[in-house]
Amino acid sequence: MHEDHGHGHGHELATAQQHHWQHTYTAHPGMYGEQPSAPAAHAAEVFRAAGAEKVLELGAGHGRDGLYFAREGFTVQATDFSPVGLGQLQDAARSQGVAERVTTAVHDVREPLPLADASVDAVFAHMLLCMALSTDEIHALVAETRRVLRPGGTFVYTVRHTGDAHYGTGTPHGDDIYEHAGFAVHFFPRTLVDTVADGWHLKEVHAFEEGALPRRLWRVTQTLPR
Structure with missing residues (x-):
C-alpha cells in the first residue's frame, strides 16, 4: 500500500542514506570483497550472448561487479553516489590492469543519467x-x-x-520502504516488477537468496524491443 510521506521526507531519507554509505565504504574498504556477485556472473553470460560490449553498472559501490565485467572484456561505465566507493573502484581497476576499460561517474539515481541516448548495450544493477x-x-x-x-x-x-x-519490520518510511541498522530498503512486490517491465520484454524473474539472513531477492532480466 502506497503511503505518501512527502517529497521533503524522501529527500531527507535519501541524503541520510548517502551519508551512511559514504561512512560505510570509508570504514570498511572493499567491504564486499573482490569476487563478483552471483547475479553479475549470470549477467556477464547474458550480456555476452547478446553481443554486448558497453555495460553500465548502476550503484557500483567499490566495484566488485564492475571490475569483473571489465576483466571479462566489457567496457564499463560505473556510477554510484559514493565518491569513496568509486575511488576504491578506480584504485582496484589500476591494480587489476583494467583501468582503460573502466570509467566512473558520481551520480544520484534520482537525477538523469549522464549518458547519451542509446549509448550502452547492457545495464546491471545489484540491489x-x-x-x-x-x-x-x-x-x-x-x-x-x-x-x-x-x-x-x-x-x-x-x-x-x-x-x-x-x-514489514524495522522503521517504516511508507511505500514499502523499511529501515534496518541504518540501511533503508524498498521491498518489491511482484506487481512492481511487472510495471517496471512495461514496454520491455520480461525474460526472467529468478528467485534467489544471498547472505546470512538470508536476504530474499529476485534477479530480473528484461530487454528492449529492437
Missing part, C-alpha cells in the same frame, strides 16, 4: 533499485535506463522483495 527510492523514482530511473540502452539492449537487476524476512 540498487531497492534502496531508499520511491515507486515514482524507481519508474523514473528505469525510464532513464531505457533511454541510454540501445534497441534490443539488456537490463539485469536484483531487488529484495516482499517475501524477505525484513519486510
Whole structure:
C-alpha cells in the first residue's frame, strides 16, 4: 500500500542514506570483497550472448561487479553516489590492469543519467533499485535506463522483495520502504516488477537468496524491443 510521506521526507531519507554509505565504504574498504556477485556472473553470460560490449553498472559501490565485467572484456561505465566507493573502484581497476576499460561517474539515481541516448548495450544493477527510492523514482530511473540502452539492449537487476524476512519490520518510511541498522530498503512486490517491465520484454524473474539472513531477492532480466 502506497503511503505518501512527502517529497521533503524522501529527500531527507535519501541524503541520510548517502551519508551512511559514504561512512560505510570509508570504514570498511572493499567491504564486499573482490569476487563478483552471483547475479553479475549470470549477467556477464547474458550480456555476452547478446553481443554486448558497453555495460553500465548502476550503484557500483567499490566495484566488485564492475571490475569483473571489465576483466571479462566489457567496457564499463560505473556510477554510484559514493565518491569513496568509486575511488576504491578506480584504485582496484589500476591494480587489476583494467583501468582503460573502466570509467566512473558520481551520480544520484534520482537525477538523469549522464549518458547519451542509446549509448550502452547492457545495464546491471545489484540491489540498487531497492534502496531508499520511491515507486515514482524507481519508474523514473528505469525510464532513464531505457533511454541510454540501445534497441534490443539488456537490463539485469536484483531487488529484495516482499517475501524477505525484513519486510514489514524495522522503521517504516511508507511505500514499502523499511529501515534496518541504518540501511533503508524498498521491498518489491511482484506487481512492481511487472510495471517496471512495461514496454520491455520480461525474460526472467529468478528467485534467489544471498547472505546470512538470508536476504530474499529476485534477479530480473528484461530487454528492449529492437
